[in-house]
Amino acid sequence: MANILLFGEVSDKEISSITYELISAANKLKFNEDDKIVVALLSEVIPESYENLFSYGAETVCLVKNELLSRSNTDAFIIASKEVFDKFNPEIVLFAKTDLGRDVAPRLAFKLGVPVAQDCIDLGIDQDTKKVMVTRPVYGGSAIATLVFEDVETQIVIVRPKVFEPITPTENSKGEVVELNIELDEKLIKTKFIEEVVKESEGIPLESAKVVVAGGRGLGDAKNFDLLRELAEILGGAVGASRAVCDAGWLDHEYQVGLTGKTITPDLYITVGISGASQHMAGCSSSKNIVAINKDPNANIFNSANYGVVGDWNAILPAFLEAVRELN
Ligand SMILES: Cc1cc2nc3c(=O)[nH]c(=O)nc-3n(C[C@H](O)[C@H](O)[C@H](O)COP(=O)(O)OP(=O)(O)OC[C@H]3O[C@@H](n4cnc5c(N)ncnc54)[C@H](O)[C@@H]3O)c2cc1C
Incomplete structure (x- = not known):
């Protein structure tokens, strides 16, 4: 035994x-x-x-x-x-x-x-x-x-x-x-605890969200995350990001998914303008369904995606959001 x-x-x-x-x-x-x-x-x-x-x-x-x-x-x-x-x-x-x-x-x-x-x-x-x-x-x-x-x-x-x-x-x-x-x-006890600073986060925590809508460098600008926020809100989910986005200062690192970010296992993971580098996938590969929007048909994200749309998100995302708004 x-x-x-x-x-x-x-x-x-x-x-x-x-x-x-x-x-x-x-x-x-x-x-x-x-x-x-x-x-x-x-x-x-x-x-x-x-x-x-x-x-x-x-x-x-x-x-x-x-x-x-x-x-x-x-x-x-x-x-x-x-x-x-x-x-x-x-x-x-x-x-x-x-x-x-x-x-x-x-x-x-x-x-x-x-x-x-x-x-x-x-x-x-x-x-x-x-x-x-x-x-x-x-x-x-x-x-x-x-x-x-x-x-x-x-x-x-x-x-x-x-x-x-x-x-x-x-x-x-x-x-x-x-x-x-x-x-x-x-x-x-050789170490002395001085202070714990708890950061208040808004909305559903990334790690426990059933739906995560994440954006990458392909979004081009921090303001474009507004579309992702709206989509996440309608779907009752949370927003995530690649490290490139967080390093650029578009979003705080608490949104980062991946090897040096958070590990998530949502039912649905929607990525927009994320290449799917192995370090990113290390944090999301256990997602039940991955949907990818990327203009490069050879992007690595398509190797893991259950559903993929090859094209410019500028054309795809607003139309998708409109359809989701109507369904809602
Ligand atoms: C030790 C180490 C740890 C790391 N940890 C992490 C981690 O935890 N998380 C993480 O994410 N990364 C991590 N990285 C970085 C990782 O290697 C990648 O550099 C990073 O994930 C790339 O982010 P990205 O996909 O947003 O950007 P990119 O690789 O630049 O990809 C952008 C994608 O957007 C697409 N695109 C561009 N324009 C459009 C458009 N108009 N419409 C649609 N698609 C478009 C492009 O085709 C491209 O595929 C780590 C790296 C190292 C070395």
């Missing part, structure tokens, strides 16, 4: 959706019937909804409550995650590619002297070695590599958000709850 330990996250006193995504990822790694998924929640507040985790596939939920475990306190998480690790002695450890996961996972790996695989977009088990096999973008997203852990005792994996869908929960599932009391000595 092997334990798969995953570190869930708590945000605004609720269990973050990434926790459920990590359980789905862990499910792909079970290869013996008695392999067990352990979800650890380390937080200053433990939401009552932790019992729901059993319905999503957790067999054990480990709760560690301590006022020093606020999201900004990486040192406390590192100490506590090592104790959780020692308690369950897992073969596989999963973290999310969040601010917290990216901070804690490599440091835990260093403490344990084991390797860590970053930014994984798919997982599996190598049938020969029974070790974890990860798929991750390399060379700035220009290629996708599949790697297998060598013969190490512990394999630590950081999973990209929004690539695993939470499973449909089964009702009334029960499991084991382990409450760990971890003493955290304040003297061991």
